[in-house]
Amino acid sequence: MSELTLSPNIAGADDFYAELLAVHEGLTKDESDALNARLILILANHVGDRDVLRAALAAAQRSGGQGDE
């Protein structure tokens, strides 16, 4: 069973980030929301491991906004 990777893991972070923004270009808010949801599901399925997914949900949950980290 693997652990959730929370250290840098994408070679060419800037490039990926630009690609992520690019797929949203020209979309309405609704279309972007839909795309994000599809992306989350595709990535979650790729991960597959329920423990890792649970850790990812928790990491996303606790790192939101209020600077409580």
Add this chain to the structure above:
Amino acid sequence: MNKIFEVPLYPYTKSPDQDAATPVRHPVMVVGAGPVGLGVAIDLAQQGVPVVVVDDNDKVSFGSRAICFAKRTIEIADRLGLGQPLVEKGVVWNLGKVFFDDRKVYDFNLLPEDGHRRPAFINLQQYYFEDYLVARVREIQSEGAPIELRGGNKVQSVTDQGDHVRLEIDTPDGPYTVEADYLIACDGANSPIRRMMGLDFVGRVFEDNFLIADVIMEADFPTERWFWFDPPFNPGQSALLHKQPDGVWRIDLQLGWDIDKEEEKKPEKVIPRLKQMLGDEVEFSLEWVSIYTFQCRRMEKFRHGRIVFAGDSAHQVSPFGARGANSGLQDADNLGWKLKMVLDGTAPETLLDTYDAERIHGADENIMNSSRSTDFITPKSQQSRIFRNAVLDLSEHFEFARPFVNSGRLSVPCVYDGSPLNSADALPGGPLRTRPGAPCPDAPLGNGFLLERLGGQFALLTVDADAPETVEIDGMTLHRIALSASEDGTGALAERYLGDAASAVYLIRPDQHVAARWTAFDADAVATALSRALGKEAAA
């Protein structure tokens, strides 16, 4: 209109009880001759327990109502002696299509597992199921089974007198009083008995209405289940089309909350809707229309002293996943043998509390599953709608998304994990699906099947293991069912009952759930496990 609704099946006749000077006492009375009441009554009568069923009606239920009967229900019906007519009349289906908006996103084949006598499920109108139950009552009656069915008997009040229950019953000849050692309340979702006793029934009300229609179609539609999310003919809502016997099709249309129910039920309103759905050229006639509002809720406890609730009176679920009637039959299955043993004095009265524990576990599982389906079908927040639509869009292109699509999960029997009647698993390498608490899966045995060999008694099942042919424990006789993995060339028996083990001994309950299992026979271990399965020992 189908004649079956019109025929009084058990018309009122006066019972000698009504003229008795002092109230007659029966060991068991069942209120409600729906699928659950009739099911538990047949089970008891077949075991020799005298039982009286009363219902204020005298006919089958009106309209198709429950239409999907799962394998486990058919297996229970086999034990009750009516599995065969169900399967002969029912429609078996494996193919389905899922539509989203104006397009088909995918189709599927359920590919049921081989090596079972019965199909994964059948579609059959509830009135046929009830008709066969009544026929079976008549059949066992003619063989001398102590079962009585009283139509036109409306229960007006019940009082628990500590060591028995007193009932006031109204009839066309006026009221009478009768008593029962135990009362089983199978009086449906609106249970008058539950209300008379002032008992809770809490849970979640889903603010939604469904139009349910049975239509008879001339066209040769395929035997498939079609489910629509957000179709053009019912925007923002869902729809289901499913085949029943006799060329009758079941159509469910979600209507939303703010509607005029009486208005929506009118044929001039229903027919144009259905034409939009089926296409103008399809000829059909309406057999039955109803509007269904549902809730997911249960009683806090199913057993209240000498009154035990079973079926819809105890719990209600959404229609998705066909869990209403199916779970009610599992209640009946669970209660029958326990009540028999308590009445016989073979088991302590506290065995009935395990009905509560096990079936509440089952009800919670059903409520969870049907709530999840409902949340997928009718998303309650903007975000859940976004994910729901994302799943459907992805499912058109990628197989991975299809398991997320939830238009109702097929009812599967509950595993009584953690039940006080289970003994610890002592079969290392044994399959998970036959762990203590699990219902026995069927398996082929040469020219027959395993479940028909199990019957309805406690049994000792051995697979490639030695054991005495009979074991006497505390005045009870356990019969051995000796099997060998080599009897089944398909390997299913070994896969389902041995796993990685070379041999196995199973203690099986009368409702065909596993109580305990070991690698080899050990008389003391079997005696302890049996005593535990009878509720005689507190959980270790």
